[in-house]
Amino acid sequence: MKIVVLAGGTSTERDVSLSSGSKIYRALKNRGHQVILLDVYLGYESETPVTEQLFELDVDWAKDIQAVSAEHPDLSHLKDLRRDGGKSMFGPNVLALCNMADIVFLGLHGANGEDGRIQAAFDLMGIPYTGTGYLSSALAMDKHITKQFFRNAGIPTPAGITLKCGEKADPSSVPYPCMVKTACGGSSVGTYRVDDPRDLQKALDDAYTFGDDVIVEQYISGREFSVGVIDGKALPIIEIAPLEGFYDYKNKYQPGSTIETCPADLSPELTAEMQRYAEMAYEALGMRSYARMDFMMDASDHSIYCLEANTLPGMTPTSLLPQEAAVIGMSFEDLCEKLIEVSLK
Known part of the structure; x- marks a missing residue:
């Protein structure tokens, strides 16, 4: 297949997205696909018209991607890298190459990528992409709206x-x-x-x-968990235990900062309850393809609270969804193929 992996962008999660995108790109290349990795905002500068021959080039599109730093990126000079002034979210030749692909694998995170805007543009242009649609993306991006949907569906969430x-x-x-x-x-x-x-x-x-x-x-004092959902079915639960503080930006992306246990050490009853809430959240927000739900469990009475939904979960070396998939025998490459399969379906 001809695949464009879109990453980067203009959100505070830019570095995380580039890390996700490079890992997805390499996995799909290893599976024999013709893959191009693009920064959705910076695009691909070319003096000549782009053609499908770009997919056949023997180049490493991810060679300049660095590991995620401990601090979120400084975006103040990003526009300076665009010759056209950067008015459009789509960089040079991004839409042209996406139109040539069989599917676009969205490795984007945060605003202008995970919030439904790009999904809506692709829907209008007839471009297939991985992940859920524009409406559920927009709903899940706003935690206030998400909590309202959770309450209406009977899913417990913090006040x-x-x-x-x-x-x-x-x-x-x-x-x-x-x-x-x-x-x-x-x-x-x-x-x-x-x-x-x-x-x-x-x-x-x-x-x-x-x-x-x-x-x-x-604030819920207790244990923190995450549950991936693929095609409506919950994956094994992963427990997240930062060595210091809470599960913030640094603890999420710096190796060794957090102890992650999958499957989580929970009773069968609590496991089933949390997985059921994850599937309910997926359904309540009208999601398709895949997502990930984050939870807290109160230390005193084991009450479960759903915090939020993530429509394009991270795919970095420290990310949770790949770890959950690995427990059921799904390699990272298998996972990428599966996410394409359920998205095309």
Whole structure:
């Protein structure tokens, strides 16, 4: 197959996306596909018209991709790399090459990639792509909307309030500790634990730098889990235990920062309950193909809370979905092929 792997982009998860994209690219190349890895924003500069012969070139499209750093990337100079000024999300020749492909494998994360905008554009252009559609992508990207859908479907989720466009909160009205997070972020960028009322406004101000809407949410003290869902069926549960702090950007992508156990050490009853909630969340948001749901379990009474849904889960060397798939005998290459299969279906 001719496949374009799209990665990069303009979100705070750019580096994570490039890491996912390079790993997907190499896996599909190893399976004999004709694959091109493109940064959706920077594209492919060419003085001559692009043709399908680009898919046949013996070049390493991922040779310049670096490991994910401990800090989220500085995007301030990204536009300077575009000759055309970078007004369009799609870089030079991206759409032309995607039109030539049998399918586009979306290795994008975060805004302008995981939020349904690119999916909607591809739907209008008739370009097949991996992952769920534009509407479920948009719903899952907004944690405030996601929580409303979870509650309506009977899926437990932490209590919280949403503040808009710089709105302040009365520190005395919030239980502590609490979590402050941007409503439309990912990879725990813009997420803060607040233990003292005096620190609440600082956390809100920092979260507002990543988006207009911010959620102040009940903190669940206990164990953290994630459950992948492929074609409506839950994978084995993985438990996430950071060595320090919570599962933030650094702990997600720096090897050795987190202990991950799959399958998680849970009773059959709790395993079945959490997997059922993951499948319910997938259904409630109208998802297709695949996704990943994140959970907390209260240490005192083992109550389960669904935190959010991820429509394009990470595919980096430390990512969770590939680890879950490996437990059922699915290699990374097998997983990439499976995600193409269910997406084309």
